[in-house]
Amino acid sequence: xxxxxxxxxxxxxxxxxxxxxxxxxxxxxxxxxxxxxxxxxxxxxxxxxxxxxxxxxxxxxxxxxxxxxxxxxxxxxxxxxxxxxxxxxxxxxxxxxxxxxxxxxxxxxxxxxxxxxxxxxxxxxxxxxxxxxxxxxxxxxxxxxxxxxxxxxxxxxxxxxxxxxxxxxxxxxxxxxxxxxxxxxxxxxxxxxxxxxxxxxxxxxxxxxxxxxxxxxxxxxxxxxxxx
Amino acid sequence: xxxxxxxxxxxxxxxxxxxxxxxxxxxxxxxxxxxxxxxxxxxxxxxxxxxxxxxxxxxxxxxxxxxxxxxxxxxxxxxxxxxxxxxxxxxxxxxxxxxxxxxxxxxxxxxxxxxxxxxxxxxxxxxxxxxxxxxxxxxxxxxxxxxxxxxxxxxxxxxxxxxxxxxxxxxxxxxxx
Numbered sequence: 241x242x243x244x245x246x247x248x249x250x251x252x253x254x255x256x257x258x259x260x261x262x263x264x265x266x267x268x269x270x271x272x273x274x275x276x277x278x279x280x281x282x283x284x285x286x287x288x289x290x291x292x293x294x295x296x297x298x299x300x301x302x303x304x305x306x307x308x309x310x311x312x313x314x315x316x317x318x319x320x321x322x323x324x325x326x327x328x329x330x331x332x333x334x335x336x337x338x339x340x341x342x343x344x345x346x347x348x349x350x351x352x353x354x355x356x357x358x359x360x361x362x363x364x365x366x367x368x369x370x371x372x373x374x375x376x377x378x379x380x381x382x383x384x385x386x387x388x389x390x391x392x393x394x395x396x397x398x399x400x401x402x403x404x405x406x407x408x409x410x411x412x413x414x415x416x417x418x419x420x421x422x423x424x425x426x427x428x429x430x431x432x433x434x435x436x437x438x439x440x441x442x443x444x445x446x447x448x449x450x451x452x453x454x455x456x457x458x459x460x461x462x463x464x465x466x467x468x
Numbered sequence: 469x470x471x472x473x474x475x476x477x478x479x480x481x482x483x484x485x486x487x488x489x490x491x492x493x494x495x496x497x498x499x500x501x502x503x504x505x506x507x508x509x510x511x512x513x514x515x516x517x518x519x520x521x522x523x524x525x526x527x528x529x530x531x532x533x534x535x536x537x538x539x540x541x542x543x544x545x546x547x548x549x550x551x552x553x554x555x556x557x558x559x560x561x562x563x564x565x566x567x568x569x570x571x572x573x574x575x576x577x578x579x580x581x582x583x584x585x586x587x588x589x590x591x592x593x594x595x596x597x598x599x600x601x602x603x604x605x606x607x608x609x610x611x612x613x614x615x616x617x618x619x620x621x622x623x624x625x626x627x628x629x630x631x632x633x634x635x636x637x638x639x640x641x642x643x644x645x
């Protein structure tokens with residue numbers, strides 16, 4: 241790997257993350273601001289050597305027992321499992337439940353998309369790039385920039401949404417990002433159009449995209465010249 | 469939470485996570501302890517299996533729009549296919565056996581609580597069951613759930629359903645002692 245080049249992947253992490261639900265208890269339809277420095281916190285979450293605090297918590301007995309079993313089966317500690325659960329809550333579920341996400345088997349999504357024509361997949365991707373990506377990024381990070389878009393859409397989405405595996409190459413302001421989705425050519429068309437539209441409409445930037453049946457590769461410069 | 473049903477654990481939490489939990493708990497009027505417990509419960513009841521089973525989370529508005537492109541017949545066919553193939557796999561994966569309890573309580577409650585595809589209600593009196601899927605996603609999703617439920621109940625519990633559906637809700641009634 242060239243000096244100064246960073247690579248990242250979320251496929252490994254995706255098998256280990258956990259989250260929390262509160263829709264039936266205390267989750268309020270709220271306009272209160274709960275998004276303080278999300279980008280910073282998400283980026284901190286990948287840094288090693290950060291500080292920690294000790295907390296005593298009362299855990300429901302059956303849940304504790306299942307946690308201990310999981311830890312022992314997975315050759316890890318209960319503390320590690322709890323931290324992964326909480327990290328997912330902080331980065332994803334605290335916003336995801338308010339934003340509105342549905343979890344479905346990936347095979348249903350593949351079958352749904354197979355019912356669309358290429359043109360319809362493209363049309364849906366353009367709608368998502370123009371509307372959904374903007375809403376999603378703004379909800380999480382409060383502002384839409386090249387950094388928050390890349391952090392939120394491919395990266396967090398891969399880590400917690402699990403719709404695709406994500407790889408990135410960072411070299412100065414050059415980015416190469418890879419979405420490996422395994423969903424077939426129409427999902428490639430959808431992602432291509434969603435990304436192209438999001439970068440063009442919201443950031444006035446053109447991106448280069450190479451797609452194959454189950455993968456989309458995006459190349460861009462973060463601080464390149466804007467489209468007039 | 470009564471003391472007898474819980475245990476005390478001391479855990480080390482990453483500082484930024486702890487800070488977020490405290491602020492979030494304050495804003496939402498809940499304790500950090502409650503947030504930690506909900507995170508753990510979600511892990512042990514859902515996420516551990518969801519990742520292995522291949523579940524994917526997408527925005528509700530995207531899923532609803534996707535279904536809008538299907539014809540009524542395609543929506544019905546998809547529901548039938550899921551009822552025949554995916555539901556038995558899902559129930560066996562989570563509960564290790566197909567039973568009445570898993571079909572009408574375990575599966576829909578989990579899907580409702582964590583999958584968030586619909587709100588779920590069930591009522592039983594003298595073997596007469598009523599289950600309700602309130603999905604709020606339009607008529608094609610009602611067709612999908614109707615076909616899914618009819619197929620799964622016929623194949624797995626050898627039971628026919630009476631379905632009463634509207635655009636955003638599906639009500640299934642059946643007799644099972």
